[in-house]
Amino acid sequence: MLRTLSVALLAAAAAALPAGAQEQPHAFRGATILPISGAPIQNGVLVVQGGKITAVGGPETAIPAGAVVHDAAGKTIMPGLVDTHSHIGNGDGGDRSSPMHPSVRILDAIDARDEGIQKAQAGGITTVNVMPGSGHLMSGQTAYLKLRDGTDIYDLLFCRDVQREICGGMKMANGTNPRGEPPFPGTRGRAASIVRERFVRAQEYQQKIRAAGGADRVSPRDLELEALAEVLDGRRVVHFHTHRADDILTALRLSREFGFRIVLQHVSEAWKVADEIAAARAPASIIILDSPGGKLETLDFSNVNGAALERAGVLTAFHTDDGITDSRFFLRSAGFGVRMGMSRERALEAMTIAGARMMGLEARVGTLEPGKDADFLVLSGDPLSIYTHVEQTWVEGNKVFDLADPADRGYAIGGPDVFDGTTMHTHDGEEGH
Incomplete structure (x- = not known):
């Protein structure tokens, strides 16, 4: 019509x-x-x-x-294409001083001249959620980017005022990655305990913000708890890296306890708990792998995840986790999904509007x-x-x-003349090009 x-x-x-x-x-x-x-x-x-x-x-x-x-x-x-989980831009997040760094912003570390951005454009990606890593229980704030040609982070961000607007989500992780020597948790149980303790403190700080009439009126300000209060208020969505079925359920349990919005990232064993994910009304951002392997907790990964989640009625998107999947090859995720049982319609939505909805950008992009x-x-x-x-x-x-x-x-x-870190091609100054 x-x-x-x-x-x-x-x-x-x-x-x-x-x-x-x-x-x-x-x-x-x-x-x-x-x-x-x-x-x-x-x-x-x-x-x-x-x-x-x-x-x-x-x-x-x-x-x-x-x-x-x-x-x-x-x-x-x-x-x-909308990529709900990427690491282009050569940014970083929290350091090893603590397992949780909610005040760290990936936007402060993204190099807008990174050649990975041009690769993503070549792959058809126009909107991307750039993440800190998964080596922490909370490695920092993500950034929602529009892949315009640009030379600095302000050219790419969806938000206009980085001091007053929420420019992305919050990256969390559980399972193997954030475990380690103190102060990092040595067990999965301790990992969940640390997260719960911090959110309880954030609930108390949330009350201070409300009593003061705004975060900027609390003295002294606590930027970490302030960011967590945004999560508790539902204004900042949590992008939760998780693989095993039991870890997926732990992530959902934390979301339910503290009422925060969650997007499950990776969910390698989603096929085992698809109904539980659906019951929690949690979106799932999944990856397609043509060469599975890498770590023990992904042993039961399956490309059937997309079909299993579709059957359960879960809002599902694909992501690259670039460089796990090179951004140039992102489009083939839909083909793999259909081959493993997804419908054509849901697979194409998983490349576009589903990811836009997970980032709250569906009014602007995705269709x-x-x-x-x-x-x-x-x-x-x-x-x-x-x-x-x-x-x-x-x-x-x-x-x-x-x-x-x-x-x-x-x-x-590709080729060595392109990806040697010395070139950046844009179309600046070319109207309509």
């Missing part, structure tokens, strides 16, 4: 153009469009302007006068609908085919990757 943006909405969008958004409309016609929010559109038309999608529909969709028209016949267009950010991919064929390539990646109406551009192509195919 034809869907277009009303005149009022067009005016509002034009009044609030994202920085660097293209002024001239671009129209892509002739492609198979996968809006994710609805049925595929054959011989479709996608119109974008001012960094937003202004129309998407069939061949009868009106194309604005003066638009740059792209012949996309034989191609497939779908929303930009091709009028009013949403103009983040999309031009693919050479069906997204589930191993022979399909990402030909173009567009973010807010600006092309950030083009396979036909030799400078971009290197990021897709």
